[in-house]
Amino acid sequence: MATKETILRAGLTAARKHGLYTMIRRQVAKVAKVSPALVSHYFGDMAELRTAIIKESIKRAQYLDVLAEALGRRDYHAMRAPADVKREALKTLA
Numbered sequence: 451m452a453t454k455e456t457i458l459r460a461g462l463t464a465a466r467k468h469g470l471y472t473m474i475r476r477q478v479a480k481v482a483k484v485s486p487a488l489v490s491h492y493f494g495d496m497a498e499l500r501t502a503i504i505k506e507s508i509k510r511a512q513y514l515d516v517l518a519e520a521l522g523r524r525d526y527h528a529m530r531a532p533a534d535v536k537r538e539a540l541k542t543l544a
Contacts, residue, residue: 452484454492460484461493461503465516470500471523504528507539514539 460482464473475496479486493499500520507517508531517539520528531539 452482452488457482457484457489457492458499458502458506461499462506462513462516465500465503465519466513470503470516470519475499500525501527508532508535511535511538515542518542 457478461473461478463481464477467473468477473496475486475489478499479489482489489499493502503513503516504520504525504527507513507520508528514535517528517531517535521531521536521539522543528536
């Protein structure tokens with residue numbers, strides 16, 4: 451059975467492949483091998499899923515390319531990341 455964590459991980463993968471702001475629910479569901487409705491069950495909308503992805507990227511200091519994309523959009527949650535994490539994320543753009 452898929453969990454919220456499974457869908458979040460799939461969201462990270464989809465964000466890296468398709469872009470954080472251009473991925474769609476169906477792409478996340480395909481990676482997680484669940485229905486799009488289950489993605490909606492755990493993350494009400496794509497904004498909520500994007501926020502969870504950004505927070506996970508900050509927490510783990512991984513998927514910094516995804517965080518860099520969010521910083522480029524001046525996403526509120528991304529901008530609140532620690533300075534050293536933001537610096538590392540922006541290095542992925544070079």
